[in-house]
């Protein structure tokens with residue numbers, strides 16, 4: 001078990017006091033913002049969730065979850081996580097609180113789950129948070145089938161207003177054609193109840209040969225998802241191939257086209273599929289060509305940046321930017337890149353804090369939690 005020994009060694013060396021780096025002031029179209037590193041010493045941070053006491057849960061891709069104080073002090077890794085496959089894009093991924101966290105103390109998290117033959121897929125578990133440990137860890141979803149691939153795991157966890165849970169998944173890269181077939185979970189958005197059972201109003205429950213968890217299909221690798229606060233609809237963002245990152249309004253039964261239609265091409269060039277449009281397949285509502293490597297996003301609803309109300313704030317890995325998208329109904333009418341590589345860090349997730357400020361986590365070997373405030 002060389003991985004776990006290495007993990008322990010890294011964990012011990014990574015516990016550090018608060019970050020000391022100087023804040024960075026950046027000019028935007030609507031005033032200056034100040035970016036402050038709240039914490040560092042994380043490894044490929046993936047997701048962040050605020051707890052009611054003002055501390056934060058943070059996941060690290062190699063398979064650790066910690067609690068971070070507002071001053072940036074990292075806890076030891078929480079005990080009790082399941083075994084996580086950590087290779088390529090695999091690892092510990094998203095974390096969210098249960099809607100009833102105040103009473104249940106339950107959290108939900110997604111991760112790459114290995115089998116004993118070297119294959120893997122995306123899984124979701126819930127657990128009770130108690131002190132420095134996760135208790136009663138219960139797996140409620142396991143993407144089928146497991147694949148011999150270290151790529152395209154998704155995933156985001158988003159609560160629908162009816163208490164069901166959306167899980168966004170990837171096509172697992174090596175078997176992309178399966179995104180068009182409903183007998184598997186590759187390249188799908190799925191919807192489950194909080195206990196892992198299937199909602200009986202899911203769109204393919206009565207479709208012969210279809211897996212009943214499926215909500216929508218024809219996706220490549222969805223690493224961003226959020227509910228639009230005005231329409232209550234699910235919006236998702238997915239990595240395209242070379243070119244063709246997409247933002248979609250993700251609705252039940254719909255086919256989002258991958259790999260039959262795309263605005264991208266193979267890495268190094270070469271056509272994928274049939275073109276950009278096809279009857280019965282949805283068009284993205286916005287796309288990036290060339291790709292920015294779109295990942296986590298939010299709809300901003302706080303009061304600290306009133307000029308950004310209901311805008312999308314979206315993280316980019318490759319372009320190391322925070323994108324602001326202005327919407328008019330279901331249309332994107334403007335894009336501003338709030339950061340222009342000043343940080344030099346790949347951004348993985350965006351969260352709105354309970355204070356209305358904006359928090360980012362970075363995908364770096366010395367990963368940070370960043371806070372954005374009006375200057």
Ligand SMILES: [Ca+2]
Nearest residue numbers: 246256257258
């Ligand atoms: Ca598409």
